[in-house]
Amino acid sequence: MSASEFESVEASLSKYISPGDLDEVRRILYGKQTRKLDFPQSATDAAAERGFDLQGCVFEASSEQLRLPRIVRVGLIQNKIVLPTDAPVLDQIAALHKRVGEIVEVAAMCGVNIVCFQEAWSKSNPSLLMNYIPNIPKGHQSRKCHFLAKKYNMVVVSPILERDEIHGGTLWNTAVVVSNSGKVLGKTRKNHIPRVGDFNESTYYMEGNTGHRVFQTQFGKIAVNICYGRHHPLNWFMYSMNGAEIIFNPSATVGELSEPMWPIEARNAAIANHCFTCAINRVGTEHFKNEFTSGDGRKAHHEFGHFYGSSYVAAPDGSRSPGLSRIRDGLLIAELDLNLTRQIGDQWNFKMTGRYEMYGEELTKAVQNDFKPNIIKE
Numbered sequence: 001m002s003a004s005e006f007e008s009v010e011a012s013l014s015k016y017i018s019p020g021d022l023d024e025v026r027r028i029l030y031g032k033q034t035r036k037l038d039f040p041q042s043a044t045d046a047a048a049e050r051g052f053d054l055q056g057c058v059f060e061a062s063s064e065q066l067r068l069p070r071i072v073r074v075g076l077i078q079n080k081i082v083l084p085t086d087a088p089v090l091d092q093i094a095a096l097h098k099r100v101g102e103i104v105e106v107a108a109m110c111g112v113n114i115v116c117f118q119e120a121w122s123k124s125n126p127s128l129l130m131n132y133i134p135n136i137p138k139g140h141q142s143r144k145c146h147f148l149a150k151k152y153n154m155v156v157v158s159p160i161l162e163r164d165e166i167h168g169g170t171l172w173n174t175a176v177v178v179s180n181s182g183k184v185l186g187k188t189r190k191n192h193i194p195r196v197g198d199f200n201e202s203t204y205y206m207e208g209n210t211g212h213r214v215f216q217t218q219f220g221k222i223a224v225n226i227c228y229g230r231h232h233p234l235n236w237f238m239y240s241m242n243g244a245e246i247i248f249n250p251s252a253t254v255g256e257l258s259e260p261m262w263p264i265e266a267r268n269a270a271i272a273n274h275c276f277t278c279a280i281n282r283v284g285t286e287h288f289k290n291e292f293t294s295g296d297g298r299k300a301h302h303e304f305g306h307f308y309g310s311s312y313v314a315a316p317d318g319s320r321s322p323g324l325s326r327i328r329d330g331l332l333i334a335e336l337d338l339n340l341t342r343q344i345g346d347q348w349n350f351k352m353t354g355r356y357e358m359y360g361e362e363l364t365k366a367v368q369n370d371f372k373p374n375i376i377k378e
């Protein structure tokens, strides 16, 4: 079976591990068992008709005497491109708007409060730039999101490519956060730009300059760590330092490059920073008419490899949701009790025991030209 046919680790575990062992295997691999989220029949039917994977789970927290539970439902959407990569750009965008719109509609039926799409959701893979980079907030992508946000009373996190007209047409890889009022709350730009495999993104857009913004929404404090930023523990950390309770990681990455890292990085960030993380990956194999190389000795080729989906949510207690399909579009809905962030923080105290002043001083020295590593020799 090829990588683009293998459905998911979870499906394989359920198929081959005896029911007696499965709970233990899941506990060890996935942490405390999450409860399955029940959906209205209309939502299950719509997902089946529209041909996407619908999964849901509940992360519970202990009840507290002085605070009410803070329940929020997040929706993670992964999708294939709809039209070929050489179809007219506006047709591609319209087809993706339609597809994502029908998935968001199911999210609304299931009471989702915050939805996040995959990186550069309204285009084929962002590493091969095409000739249409909309402006925000005027572009097609934003208008669609304002409409959805207002219609469904849902915060929409929309990762797009942005052209910054007031700064010489600079391109950025950006996530726009649209409030559930339908207004743009703000935008945040991808801090770390990959130069790995075929992801030659530094050719196309710049390292973000918006720092580690956190957005206060009606449903909690959220941040967006775009794709390659997930390999940088300090990037997650700074969003958390600014108070993020949920950090979304909209991504576009392929199996050969990163699949073994995928289940670890966002999950580790949730543990290390006492927050929830939502890792969303593009799905499918995208074919480009013009072949390309990355100067790494490989023959010129037409495809990046298989975008393996597998979107998931991780919690501060180390537990995680099942992953969505590796090969199909999907909607993962997780119900979070945000009280869990402080409860786990009070138990493990990573924030309290972090030696930030010491790291700060040492990092300040380490970035100087005359830095001498602190190595003791005999």
Ligand SMILES: NC(=O)NCCC(=O)O
Residues within 6 Å of the ligand: 119, 194, 196, 199, 226, 227, 228, 229, 251, 252, 253, 254, 257, 258
């Ligand atoms: N889109 C993107 O940043 N991809 C880089 C590859 C990776 O981070 O796995």
